Amino acid sequence: MELKFEITVIPVSDVDRSKAFYASLGFRLDADFTTARGLRVVQFTPPGSAASVTFGEHLTEQEPGSARGLHLVTPDLATARAELVSRGVDVTPIWHDRDGIFHWAGTANRVDGPHPTATSYGSYVSFDDPDGNEWVVQQVVEKLPGR
Structure with a gap:
């Protein structure tokens, strides 16, 4: 079996503030979309990494900052x-x-x-x-x- 680690979801309180922060780190923005029902997905990949971080709206029930x-x-x-x-x-x-x-x-x-x-x-x-x-x-x- 082959399994590759792709993403981890991190809990944030302000998606746009987090988006600006991860962009400022030089992470690559891979996605930012919102569905008709309000699910927002923002994904960044660190330079040189095969795995990404995702955050947004309605993606996790974890408390912001708990990762x-x-x-x-x-x-x-x-x-x-x-x-x-x-x-x-x-x-x-x-x-x-x-x-x-x-x-x-x-x-x-x-x-x-x-x-x-x-x-x-x-x-x-x-x-x-x-x-x-x-x-x-x-x-x-x-x-x-x-x-």
Whole structure:
């Protein structure tokens, strides 16, 4: 069986404000349509990604801002962070997990600075969208075998 992850729906309170935010990140706008019955679908794809985020009207019953741990990956975390900052995003400084394996929820176990020995999978920055949906950007220079 072949299955590819295509989209995740994120809960937002103001669709147009969110649309402007994701456009400001440099994400590609793939769709923005409203059905006759009021279902609105807005879809964006991050640069270089095969998966997209979707938000709109009547798409989810989740509370706006309740999406946590949405992950993006980049081979150059410092450059990605600098570009996000230049686009007006409030991004954390680079951090890593004290245990060195993925990361805990929220800010628990965070240590300032990049992981001292890992070039891949160990260093992160994070930011929230206007509703508080949490995005984590992880540095991955070289993927583990089979990924």
